[in-house]
Amino acid sequence: MTASPSLLEVKDIRKHYGAIKAVDGVSLSVDPGEIVGVIGPNGSGKTTLFNSILGQIKPTSGNVEFCGEDITGMSPLQLSRRGVGRTFQTLQVFVKLSVRDNLIAAAQEFKGTMPSRLFAPPDAGLGYHADEMIELFRLKHVAHLPAGSLSYGQQKLIDIAMAFMPAPQLVLLDEPCAGVNPILVDELHDLLVNLNRTQGGSFVVIEHNMDFIMKLCAHVVCMVEGKVLAEGPPAEVQSNRQVLEAYLGN
Amino acid sequence: MGELIHLVVSGTATGAIYALAALGFTLLWQASNTVNFAQGEFVMLPAFMMLFFIGTLGTPLWLAFLLTCPVAMLLLGYTFKRVIVDPLIRHGVIPLVIATLGLAIGLKQLVKASVTAQAQPFDSAFPNGLLTMGTITVSYADVGTLLLAGMIVIGLQLFLNRTLTGRAMQAVAQNTEAAKVLGINVQRMVLYTFLINAVLAVVTALLITPTYLAKFDMGESIGLKAFYAAIIGGFNQARGALLGGVLVGVLENLTGAYVSAAYKEGVALLLFMIVIIVRPEGLLGKPEERKV
Amino acid sequence: MNRTRRAILVVALMVGALLPLFLKSYGIYLLTLLCVYLMPAFGLNLIVGYAGQMSIGQGAFYGIGAYIAALLMTKAGIPFWLVLPVAATSCFTIGLALGFPALRVQHHYLAFATLGFNVLVYLVMRNEEQLTGGTFGMSNIPRPSLFGYSFDGALPFFYLTYVSLLALGCVLWWLLRSPWGRAFAALRDNPIRAESTGVNITAYTLLAFAIGAACAGIGGAYLAALVNFIEPGQFGVSVSLTMLLAVIVGGSGRFFGPVLGSAIVILLPEWLRFLQDWYLTLFGFAVIVMMIFLPGGLLSFADRLKTRRRAP
Numbered sequence: 131m132t133a134s135p136s137l138l139e140v141k142d143i144r145k146h147y148g149a150i151k152a153v154d155g156v157s158l159s160v161d162p163g164e165i166v167g168v169i170g171p172n173g174s175g176k177t178t179l180f181n182s183i184l185g186q187i188k189p190t191s192g193n194v195e196f197c198g199e200d201i202t203g204m205s206p207l208q209l210s211r212r213g214v215g216r217t218f219q220t221l222q223v224f225v226k227l228s229v230r231d232n233l234i235a236a237a238q239e240f241k242g243t244m245p246s247r248l249f250a251p252p253d254a255g256l257g258y259h260a261d262e263m264i265e266l267f268r269l270k271h272v273a274h275l276p277a278g279s280l281s282y283g284q285q286k287l288i289d290i291a292m293a294f295m296p297a298p299q300l301v302l303l304d305e306p307c308a309g310v311n312p313i314l315v316d317e318l319h320d321l322l323v324n325l326n327r328t329q330g331g332s333f334v335v336i337e338h339n340m341d342f343i344m345k346l347c348a349h350v351v352c353m354v355e356g357k358v359l360a361e362g363p364p365a366e367v368q369s370n371r372q373v374l375e376a377y378l379g380n
Numbered sequence: 381m382g383e384l385i386h387l388v389v390s391g392t393a394t395g396a397i398y399a400l401a402a403l404g405f406t407l408l409w410q411a412s413n414t415v416n417f418a419q420g421e422f423v424m425l426p427a428f429m430m431l432f433f434i435g436t437l438g439t440p441l442w443l444a445f446l447l448t449c450p451v452a453m454l455l456l457g458y459t460f461k462r463v464i465v466d467p468l469i470r471h472g473v474i475p476l477v478i479a480t481l482g483l484a485i486g487l488k489q490l491v492k493a494s495v496t497a498q499a500q501p502f503d504s505a506f507p508n509g510l511l512t513m514g515t516i517t518v519s520y521a522d523v524g525t526l527l528l529a530g531m532i533v534i535g536l537q538l539f540l541n542r543t544l545t546g547r548a549m550q551a552v553a554q555n556t557e558a559a560k561v562l563g564i565n566v567q568r569m570v571l572y573t574f575l576i577n578a579v580l581a582v583v584t585a586l587l588i589t590p591t592y593l594a595k596f597d598m599g600e601s602i603g604l605k606a607f608y609a610a611i612i613g614g615f616n617q618a619r620g621a622l623l624g625g626v627l628v629g630v631l632e633n634l635t636g637a638y639v640s641a642a643y644k645e646g647v648a649l650l651l652f653m654i655v656i657i658v659r660p661e662g663l664l665g666k667p668e669e670r671k672v
Numbered sequence: 673m674n675r676t677r678r679a680i681l682v683v684a685l686m687v688g689a690l691l692p693l694f695l696k697s698y699g700i701y702l703l704t705l706l707c708v709y710l711m712p713a714f715g716l717n718l719i720v721g722y723a724g725q726m727s728i729g730q731g732a733f734y735g736i737g738a739y740i741a742a743l744l745m746t747k748a749g750i751p752f753w754l755v756l757p758v759a760a761t762s763c764f765t766i767g768l769a770l771g772f773p774a775l776r777v778q779h780h781y782l783a784f785a786t787l788g789f790n791v792l793v794y795l796v797m798r799n800e801e802q803l804t805g806g807t808f809g810m811s812n813i814p815r816p817s818l819f820g821y822s823f824d825g826a827l828p829f830f831y832l833t834y835v836s837l838l839a840l841g842c843v844l845w846w847l848l849r850s851p852w853g854r855a856f857a858a859l860r861d862n863p864i865r866a867e868s869t870g871v872n873i874t875a876y877t878l879l880a881f882a883i884g885a886a887c888a889g890i891g892g893a894y895l896a897a898l899v900n901f902i903e904p905g906q907f908g909v910s911v912s913l914t915m916l917l918a919v920i921v922g923g924s925g926r927f928f929g930p931v932l933g934s935a936i937v938i939l940l941p942e943w944l945r946f947l948q949d950w951y952l953t954l955f956g957f958a959v960i961v962m963m964i965f966l967p968g969g970l971l972s973f974a975d976r977l978k979t980r981r982r983a984p
Contacts, residue, residue: 210867222864236869241851397803417780485913512781657773
């Protein structure tokens with residue numbers, strides 16, 4: 131362990147559904163500014179791990195610490211207030227709101243208090259920031275259209291841009307590349323590197339796209355059947371025999 | 381003591397009628413996520429159909445009932461599914477809720493405008509009179525209602541559990557996708573559910589109309605109670621509908637007799653409010669986890 | 673809002689203001705009734721159209737507002753202008769309480785919970801005779817006056833209601849344009865995402881119900897003053913139901929949706945009187961047809977045409 135305390139500390143998380151052990155004792159730590167990748171075959175418990183960290187489901191045991199504070203079982207609302215953002219595996223945008231409103235909605239609740247927002251300007255003072263983000267994600271030509279009317283890839287971008295709008299300290303990305311075309315995957319990689327540099331936040335990324343993970347992450351965790359099978363630098367994990375077997379089957 | 385038993389028995393009988401309508405409700409929900417706000421009107425319409433057969437064609441009640449069943453299956457089962465449910469169900473629960481609200485108003489006003497706004501008497505299927513055993517007195521109608529409702533429920537359970545079609549219907553209700561993969565004709569099974577619901581509505585009409593009288597707005601109360609019964613017992617459990625129905629019927633009777641006749645109507649509501657706050661999945665229901 | 677729409681709005685407001693001058697007293701009464709009805713309808717649109725909740729209980733708040741106004745004005749002699757904030761805050765508080773089931777259950781459960789609340793309020797109105805007059809209702813409710821000027825006449829009361837409606841509309845417009853409006857919409861479109869982006873869905877859900885109820889409370893007070901006589905039947909479940917359908921038929925989640933929907937519910941039957949009970953029959957079936965072919969409501973028709981043109 132380094133001297134500087136880690137940003138996120140996941141300690142021995144377990145989530146059991148009856149006899150099924152979706153997550154079975156996973157620990158991991160994320161340092162400030164670090165990008166950690168979580169890989170593993172389908173059904174290895176990655177999303178369940180995410181949902182346990184993010185308060186969407188209650189873990190059976192274990193705890194999660196963020197900035198030294200125990201955040202286990204906190205609601206998504208409390209977590210977002212503490213600077214933990216997320217993207218979703220399935221599209222989760224505000225379908226009837228415009229792209230720009232989606233981005234503003236993702237950050238406005240962190241500005242001022244609820245009563246003060248009643249008297250704030252309609253864009254909550256975030257219009258400029260939203261436009262910057264729209265520029266960065268190349269969504270300008272669709273910025274005024276309802277998010278629900280856009281293509282899958284575009285909605286995926288909105289979803290990711292929303293998570294970064296309030297400049298959170300930690301973002302958990304659940305399969306950002308799923309269903310996204312290869313060109314967009316490259317763009318996404320550049321975007322995330324860019325955001326990591328400018329906003330300085332840490333990311334945890336679940337992903338099946340190996341190239342993407344290998345290029346993006348400094349540290350990779352491979353999960354199989356609810357357990358951590360291997361972790362370390364990408365090249366090391368990639369060449370791990372057990373990991374290869376888990377992916378290719380035996 | 382005798383009075384209490386009488387109240388409980390007649391409450392159970394009324395509750396059994398609620399349960400029949402509630403059963404249809406839960407079956408529709410399980411099979412196709414349909415929440416039918418016109419369930420009460422689905423009871424009202426057969427009542428008037430039976431009156432039509434009796435009044436215009438001069439058939440006896442039992443024949444009117446038998447003639448009404450296929451008509452109801454066609455109109456309230458098949459047509460309802462094809463014309464209203466099928467086009468709307470993929471847009472989620474709410475558009476269908478709104479459409480069935482519209483249907484409820486439409487059917488109600490249709491009867492009011494084209495038949496009558498007055499309450500019509502409706503003969504009981506059972507003889508008048510009381511059955512006395514020692515200090516306990518119960519009416520033939522209550523006993524008959526309990527027997528008939530019981531037979532229907534048992535018959536339905538046997539059908540659902542013992543026959544191939546019944547089991548296929550349950551499979552569809554539990555997991556539509558898996559049922560499809562297994563080669564079950566999902567649409568047909570869902571249709572069967574709608575047909576069963578229509579028949580249940582006719583039976584409910586047969587049993588409840590003698591007390592409620594046939595009136596265009598008779599469905600408001602019965603529909604509401606059917607839903608409350610379903611929620612109280614557990615929306616995703618057929619047994620829940622039975623428990624909920626009987627609970628509502630008995631408590632209503634007891635409240636009416638011992639607490640306040642004016643607030644009798646509020647009992648189902650109160651029970652419902654307590655249940656959704658304390659145990660939203662219902663007394664016998666299984667919780668449905670929030671999906672991410 | 674673009675220039676055409678603004679022009680249409682100005683013209684519509686002018687027509688609304690001038691029309692009563694050319695009408696007989698029954699026509700003025702109907703227009704006033706429409707204005708009164710729009711207050712709870714706007715509130716319901718906030719609950720259903722903007723915050724994405726479900727309510728078949730708006731009529732109960734309409735009734736609570738009306739009964740509070742009637743009681744305070746006839747039995748305690750309190751002037752209308754003091755009664756109005758009492759009606760609004762009472763309904764706000766009760767609406768807040770009714771929002772709690774909405775935190776536990778959604779959609780059709782909520783529909784029935786609010787409907788049940790309406791039944792309960794109706795029972796209280798009907799049964800607590802000493803307070804509410806039971807089925808006989810309450811009569812001789814006075815119209816308001818201001819600085820000695822009485823709004824007794826049909827026209828003065830219309831203009832009072834019209835201006836009050838505009839004021840209420842402006843407040844709601846401003847509220848929905850503020851970040852709150854966006855938070856309500858986020859709650860409606862995707863509560864799970866909303867929560868993870870910091871939207872306090874508990875607070876916004878409760879507030880939607882409370883603000884919507886307060887609008888109905890204000891509307892109820894105006895209704896009591898308009899009709900001078902109230903009884904429980906005016907606030908039954910069917911009233912809530914019709915109001916919900918009016919909002920949806922007009923176009924829920926669109927600011928002016930309730931105006932169109934309420935006109936269909938309040939004014940149209942008067943022109944189509946020869947239809948009698950057939951009017952509601954047609955209305956009911958028309959709702960089904962609309963849900964199948966135009967689920968966004970009548971006001972979404974223009975959008976439908978636009979998207980069709982864009983993507984043939």
